[in-house]
Amino acid sequence: MYQINTLALDDPKRSAWDAFVDQHQDGTFFHLCGWQLVLQQSMGHPTYYLYATEHDEIVGVLPLAWVKSKLFGNALVSTPFCVYGGAVGAPEVRRALEQKAVEIGRELGVDHVELRYRDPQDNDWLTRSQHATFGCELAEDDAAILAGIKKNQRALIRKALQTEMSWHLDSDNQDFYAIYSESLRNLGTPVFSKQLIDALQQVFPTQTEILTIRNGHEAVSSVFNFYYKNQVLPYYGGGKPSARELKSNDLMYYQLMCHAKKDKNCTFYDFGRSKLDSGAYSYKKHWGMQHQLLHYQFKLINATELSNLSPNNPKYQLFIKMWQKLPLAVSRWLGPKLAHYLG
Template structure:
């Protein structure tokens, strides 16, 4: 049944998982992203048990807009709708201003029905000048890459190129893994070291399964020992290394530097043209690392519609409110962090 209407536009909810018409619309919009794809609904619902409401605007039987929403009701971080949950981009994707207005109207009605405190749109470009917007905390790094791997290597700034060459001289090699058996423990160790709870392994398994034809796990090894690993996603002509991590030994061999080079090199050989280095918080080590590769930060605009709050909550590890928790988490034994982490991380959408 239609959820709401705006003029002749009807908005309903996507009931099943992957939807070919939805994905064709996303892929045909210049502002569409991998994180708008319908497969995320199954990933999030199966991994975390959160209810997803994927709103679809139609006009004359044709899709004119989509809005993937994840409902996270948590005891620690509140009750919110995110577009898109566990993703760095999202928000409404609309062909016309009327379609955008219809999606917004339906989202707000849904938020009131669910009793949520806020809606958060994660945007690369702002859409609502009258909504509270955080454009200072997060940036993304995107850059066109050379088709020739040798030219792509030379395009990396000299100091960072030297780190990649160090990994090559150390005899590092890359494997393409069919699953996440080596990726997950390396990623979990890295997050513990940063003081951040890790999501459950089931999430990674769902990502690799549902996006089987649009993902790749690259693991860096030395003498057969895995040092670092990353899962990348593919969308149109873009590659997005998304979740990556390394062991304590990775730094001494420049394994993380070599890992991202291997993702870039493989992307060149596959004819991809854009490398999306993903989101970082301003002023962090991740932010500096990506700048060293010659990428320039682009601000992300996280817009909020507040229903039961007076101001936008600052839920990120840089908030002094969480300093003690972060410091404590860094000291936890890995087995404890990996056991407790998924219980908390499922709220960190």
């Protein structure tokens, strides 16, 4: 039988945890144990990072965090603020870790346990597939990367390349956070605290990077990226209102693809998840990338049905319209107090 353990922040097994994630084909950047520190210190969420051992060797991991709110529910999630999660290991190890997660969920009195798997699982959990993830292999050079993008999207990029806009790598996150928080306000979505970005840069200094497009001296588009296993994942991105006319977002993602291939030796571009039939989903389809349906799984504990926190839920439409009208300073102050629970 496997022994199930809980990882502590000073646990000597932390390096073995990451080594296991590095070596396993299902291990993602979001399974790395550094996220435990990020979630606890920047967001204040209790964590339950489970690992299974056999003969004192790690054979499976399951990162979990407890997100509890009177407004948005009470859940044990793998993993909040991350697009991928769930247990990693052989099928029988995953089932053992899932069972332990259910036991912890019952002890905590959560509404449900949520595991954000990429692929279907052979278990009795409820599966909800409302998101798809997009991606593509990175071609050999800038010209080949551009040629691989769908015709209409390629035309927008070419138009942007003819301007004097330039791209830059920023170590300071001030411009990024200003652009991203304004972009989310305009979408009617609360932004998380800047502390989350600070923590990610501190915990993953070599695996995070900010790429910014400037029109003259003005930063107009910016994206916060993760690098892992020869893949680049543009995770948090946005543009100023002028970005649509300038096509600076299109230029930003293209320049990121070229930079990741040429300077980071990346072979795959992970364009991240989008909700089916959303604006972001349509935008990514225009790039011509392959997409994969995600299989998020749930085990109801105290809830009798799953809640619907989607922005497409009609009951949130008034909130979204009101949020879009907030002054930026107010949205940046109030947003983190809500986004803290919208992982």
